[in-house]
Amino acid sequence: MGDIVVNGLGKAYKSYPSQWSRLAEWINPSGKPKHRLQWVLKDINFHLKAGEAVGIVGANGAGKSTLLKLLTGTTRPTAGQISVNGRVAALLELGMGFHPDFTGRQNAMMGGQLLGLSVEEILRLMPSIEAFAEIGEYIDQPVRTYSSGMQMRLAFSVATARRPDVLIVDEALSVGDSYFQHKSFERIREFRRAGTTLMIVSHDRYAIQTICDRAILLQAGQLIKEGLPVDVLDYYNALMAERDQVHVRQERLEDGRMKTISGSGEATVAEVRLINAKGEPADTVEVGDALELQVRVAIRAHIPRLVLGFMVTDRLGQSIYGINTHRLDKPLTDLTPGEEILYRYRFPANIGKGSYSISLSLSREDSHLDMNYEWRDNAWMFHVFNSHQENFVGASWLDAKVEISRPTAPDASSAASP
Amino acid sequence: MSLSLSRALWRYRGFVLGSVKREFQARYRNSLMGAAWTVLQPLAMITVYTVVFSQLMQARLPGVNDPFAYSIYLCAGLLTWGLFGEIVQRCQTVFLDNGNMIKKLSFPRICLPTIVVTSALVNFAITFAVFLIFLLITGHFPSWVVLSMIPLLLFHAMFAAGLGIAVGVLNVFFRDVGQFINILLQFWFWFTPIVYSATTLPAAVRPWIRLNPLTPFAQAYQGIFVNGLWPQWSTLWPSIVLALVLCVLALSLFRNRSAEMVDEL
Numbered sequence: 001m002g003d004i005v006v007n008g009l010g011k012a013y014k015s016y017p018s019q020w021s022r023l024a025e026w027i028n029p030s031g032k033p034k035h036r037l038q039w040v041l042k043d044i045n046f047h048l049k050a051g052e053a054v055g056i057v058g059a060n061g062a063g064k065s066t067l068l069k070l071l072t073g074t075t076r077p078t079a080g081q082i083s084v085n086g087r088v089a090a091l092l093e094l095g096m097g098f099h100p101d102f103t104g105r106q107n108a109m110m111g112g113q114l115l116g117l118s119v120e121e122i123l124r125l126m127p128s129i130e131a132f133a134e135i136g137e138y139i140d141q142p143v144r145t146y147s148s149g150m151q152m153r154l155a156f157s158v159a160t161a162r163r164p165d166v167l168i169v170d171e172a173l174s175v176g177d178s179y180f181q182h183k184s185f186e187r188i189r190e191f192r193r194a195g196t197t198l199m200i201v202s203h204d205r206y207a208i209q210t211i212c213d214r215a216i217l218l219q220a221g222q223l224i225k226e227g228l229p230v231d232v233l234d235y236y237n238a239l240m241a242e243r244d245q246v247h248v249r250q251e252r253l254e255d256g257r258m259k260t261i262s263g264s265g266e267a268t269v270a271e272v273r274l275i276n277a278k279g280e281p282a283d284t285v286e287v288g289d290a291l292e293l294q295v296r297v298a299i300r301a302h303i304p305r306l307v308l309g310f311m312v313t314d315r316l317g318q319s320i321y322g323i324n325t326h327r328l329d330k331p332l333t334d335l336t337p338g339e340e341i342l343y344r345y346r347f348p349a350n351i352g353k354g355s356y357s358i359s360l361s362l363s364r365e366d367s368h369l370d371m372n373y374e375w376r377d378n379a380w381m382f383h384v385f386n387s388h389q390e391n392f393v394g395a396s397w398l399d400a401k402v403e404i405s406r407p408t409a410p411d412a413s414s415a416a417s418p
Numbered sequence: 419m420s421l422s423l424s425r426a427l428w429r430y431r432g433f434v435l436g437s438v439k440r441e442f443q444a445r446y447r448n449s450l451m452g453a454a455w456t457v458l459q460p461l462a463m464i465t466v467y468t469v470v471f472s473q474l475m476q477a478r479l480p481g482v483n484d485p486f487a488y489s490i491y492l493c494a495g496l497l498t499w500g501l502f503g504e505i506v507q508r509c510q511t512v513f514l515d516n517g518n519m520i521k522k523l524s525f526p527r528i529c530l531p532t533i534v535v536t537s538a539l540v541n542f543a544i545t546f547a548v549f550l551i552f553l554l555i556t557g558h559f560p561s562w563v564v565l566s567m568i569p570l571l572l573f574h575a576m577f578a579a580g581l582g583i584a585v586g587v588l589n590v591f592f593r594d595v596g597q598f599i600n601i602l603l604q605f606w607f608w609f610t611p612i613v614y615s616a617t618t619l620p621a622a623v624r625p626w627i628r629l630n631p632l633t634p635f636a637q638a639y640q641g642i643f644v645n646g647l648w649p650q651w652s653t654l655w656p657s658i659v660l661a662l663v664l665c666v667l668a669l670s671l672f673r674n675r676s677a678e679m680v681d682e683l
Contacts, residue, residue, distance in 0.1 A: 013681050019592065026591075073524040076677040093522040099440060101447050110440060113433035114525055 001086035002050030002165040002197040004071065008080035009044040011066055012037035037078070040066050041221045044080070050165070053198035055208035055229055057236050058218035064201045067218065068092060068168050071199065086165025086197075089115065093170075094155035100144035104135060104154050107143050111158040125161040132187070133157040134180075149177055156184050163191050169200040185211070205233055209317045230317040231260075234377045238262035263374035266303055267362045270340070271296040272379045274358065287386045287397050289349045295360060299339040303373070306332045308343050309361045310379075315354055320395055321347075326366045350397040353386045423669065426526035434529050438537045460497070460545035464552050467492045479644065480617055486556050487644055493549055494643040495612030495636050498571070501542040502578045502632070503603060508534045509582025510599055513590050517683035527676050531586060535579045542571075553643070560646045567642065570649060573658045574635050580664025587671050590679050610636050631657040 014035040016022040021034035041063040048054055056064050069075045070082060072090040098107045108129055112122035130139050133153040135146070143151060160167075167188065188211065192198055202208055208215055208229050215232035217225040219239070225232050238260050273294045276282040282291060293310060309324025325331055325343070332341065358380040364371035389397065427434065446452045468489040479487045512530045513520065520527060553559045589596040610632045616624060627633055634657050638649035 014678070022591065069521075074521065075680050088524075090524065099444065101444060102440065106440070110433070110436050113430070113436050114523065116429060116525070117432075119432050 002048075002195060003083075003085040004046075004048040004166060004197060004199075005083045006044055006046050006071075006080070007082075009041060009067075009070065009077050009082060010039060010079035011041040011063075011070060011075065012039045012078040014038075039078075039221055041070070041218075044218075044223050046216060046223065046226065048197050048199070050085075050197055051192065051195045052214065053192055053200070053212045055212035055215040055232075056199065056201045056218060057203075057208065057215055057233060059240065061220075062218040063221040064218055065092075065170060068170055068199065068201060071166075072168055084166055088166045088168060089159060089162075089164035090168040091156065091159050091170065092168070094152055094159065098143050098151065098155065101142050103142055104133075104139040104146070108139075108154060108158045111155065112161065115159070117162065121162070129154075129157045129161050132160075132183075149180065153180055156180075160184075160187055160191070163194055163196060165195075166197045166199070167191055169198070169202075206318060208233065233317065234260040238375055238377075259379075260377040261374065263362065263372045263376075265374065266301040267297055267299050267306055267335070267373040269295060269360055269362065269374055269376055269379065270298040272358075272360065272376075274380045274382060283382055285349045285382050285384050287349060287351070287353065287384060287389045288399075291347055291349050293343075293345040293347075293358065293380075295343040295345075297341045297343065297362060299335045299337055299341070301337055303335040303364070304333060305364050306335055306341075306373070307361075307363050307365065309363070310345060311359045311361075312351070313357050313359065314395060315356075320351060320356065324361070324363075324366065349384060350399070351384055352392065352395045352397060353384045354395075355381065355383050357381045423526070423528050423673075427528060427532060430526055430529050433525070434532050434536065437529075437533045438540060441533070441537050442540065456541070456544045457548055460548045461552075463496075464489065464493055464549060467496075479615060482644065484558075486558060490553070490558055491615070491640050491644050492613060493552075494639040495610070497542070497545055497549060498574065498635065498639050499607060499610070499612055500545070501538060501571070502574060503607075504538040504541070505535055505575060505578035506582040506585065506599065506603065508538065509579065509586045510589055510596050511586070512582075513586050513679060513683070514596075520680055521683055527679075528672065531579065531583045534582070535575060539575060558643070560642050563642050563646050563648055566649050567639075570635065570638055570654075573654075573661045576665050577631070577635075577657065577661035580661060580666075580668040583668035584664065584671050587668070587675050587679065590682050591675075606630070606632065611640075612636055631660050 015038050016025075016035045025031065025034045044067065046054075056067060058064050066075070068090070069092070070077055071084060072088055072092065073084075074092075098111065102110075105126070108126065109119075109122055112125070113119070117125070133139070133150075133156075135150050135153055138146060138150060139154075143154075146154070169188070185207070188198065192211070198211065200208065200211065212229045215227065215229040216223055217232050217236050217239075225235055239262075271294075274282045275292050275294065276285065277290045282289070285291065295308060295310075297306075297308065299306075307324050307326040309322060309326070311322035312320040314320055323345075335341075357378045360374070360376045360379045362373040362375075364373070386392075389399075392398075392400075442453075446455055449455065451458075468486065471492065472485045472487075472489045478485075479491055509531050512534050513527075516530055520530075550559070550564075585595055585599050589599075609627065609630050611619075611627060616627050616633070616637070619627060634650075634654045638654060641647040641649060
């Protein structure tokens with residue numbers, strides 16, 4: 001249960017030059033076709049084993065939603081086959097079919113029936129739906145009095161009331177407060193542990209990297225990359241920045257990670273070094289060490305404005321810290337070809353133990369999406385060890401101190417003097 | 419084909435019945451009298467026809483001298499036409515109206531026209547019950563003959579549903595169909611002997627009226643309620659066959675085009 005096999009999948013919409021040509025085709029179906037096929041998905045192949053989680057990324061209009069709709073059976077494929085084994089639940093549009101004048105309970109009833117659950121089953125699940133939605137007394141109020149967050153909570157609770165074999169999630173989760181977002185992610189993770197196959201479309205890097213084992217990148221209806229979420233997302237990021245240009249290249253590093261470099265090349269990173277207080281290259285760092293990131297930038301063309309940014313990410317690709325010279329109010333202007341610039345960022349390694357990577361971005365503005373001269377993932381990698389500080393957990397070293405008072409202890413005087 | 423459709427419907431029966439119930443409730447939400455309005459509406463209609471036509475205008479059916487006869491004649495035709503019209507008109511837009519749901523959710527689409535037909539039948543049942551009570555009170559209840567309403571209404575509703583679903587599917591692709599049907603229904607109403615009796619028409623027109631497949635239904639209803647006569651099945655069977663043909667056509671059209679319909683909405 002929960003296997004998904006997609007074979008040569010394609011979806012095209014018929015496009016007629018006019019209504020009359022459509023009529024002509026209806027009247028004479030054996031005649032010459034009058035329509036043109038507009039392919040939105042072409043030759044998609046992948047195989048998901050039960051319990052796998054895959055993220056689908058791609059720009060708007062890349063065909064992500066169409067792919068999900070094909071998998072849920074809302075639309076039918078023009079070419080190829082999909083076989084989905086087991087019960088599919090989709091969080092495509094939460095609260096679809098909710099009627100504002102009816103109470104939350106009535107709508108939950110309807111919503112469940114629309115998912116194909118029987119009345120008895122919904123009645124049995126109702127207490128858990130109520131408990132998960134946490135909307136209290138509102139469950140018996142008309143849905144029109146709900147805030148959008150409350151509607152979302154109820155809709156999510158109904159849609160996930162029973163564990164499906166395949167769960168398909170579109171963007172839907174980006175609504176609601178962060179508490180509920182966490183809660184819903186927790187439920188999705190729970191489903192996964194129980195063997196639910198997950199397909200998720202999201203622009204949220206964090207969501208995909210923490211939940212998925214794999215990612216698929218769609219571009220203009222084609223599957224152009226499949227692999228580890230971090231690699232696919234890096235590649236996608238680079239593509240996004242460079243929609244109108246140049247090359248993206250990826251190299252595999254010794255540890256198996258991908259290194260992605262992209263950009264227009266008007267400014268490039270000539271050298272990167274992370275050094276410690278002794279001036280040695282820092283591959284291993286102790287918690288709290290003073291570090292300096294040195295970046296030598298070569299200018300290859302006339303550039304009106306230049307911003308260098310760096311981002312420290314952890315093993316899972318989650319951002320730990322990022323800053324750039326725009327935000328530090330030190331952009332450079334009017335650069336000429338042949339110039340060389342040395343940047344030195346200083347910061348303490350107040351981060352938890354583990355392996356980290358530094359990405360660099362040379363751009364015109366704050367975001368590399370505007371004009372990307374160079375984007376370099378995994379430009380430097382280092383490990384953080386903790387042999388000097390207390391043995392804390394987590395990504396940040398907050399250097400907490402503790403003070404304890406115990407005034408009501410039964411024998412305060414003897415406790416003080418051992 | 420019809421097997422898989424009916425299996426899907428059975429699986430979603432909760433949704434269909436729930437939607438019918440909800441539609442009914444939605445109409446009277448936030449009203450003090452609630453469902454009483456369902457009864458008051460047809461009651462008002464019957465009263466108006468009785469008072470205006472039988473009492474004020476002294477309208478009489480040819481050959482019947484009962485003051486209530488014309489209003490019973492009118493109601494028999496109008497109420498059943500109402501059922502027919504409601505099914506056709508709502509089926510015609512049912513896919514367009516629920517376009518968003520069809521595009522976003524995966525559920526058997528045949529549920530949608532089923533909900534429309536069921537809720538039209540429920541409305542009709544209430545209206546019709548009021549009519550029967552009116553007949554009882556005025557002493558015009560047509561005895562056992564009234565049972566023949568069951569097969570008549572069944573085929574009549576099938577006729578409407580078949581036509582409605584076919585038009586509903588076509589309307590997704592060609593909006594002209596919907597516009598055309600609205601005009602057609604107006605003409606159709608006046609080409610069916612509902613407010614007049616076919617016998618009052620000039621002899622030259624009468625054969626044309628007989629070609630109208632709804633004429634036998636209307637005349638059967640009027641026969642039952644005005645004269646207490648069993649329907650003449652010999653005049654009805656062409657219409658019944660047509661109803662069945664329409665249903666088969668509509669379902670095959672629906673089946674062949676439902677996938678394309680989703681893309682078109």
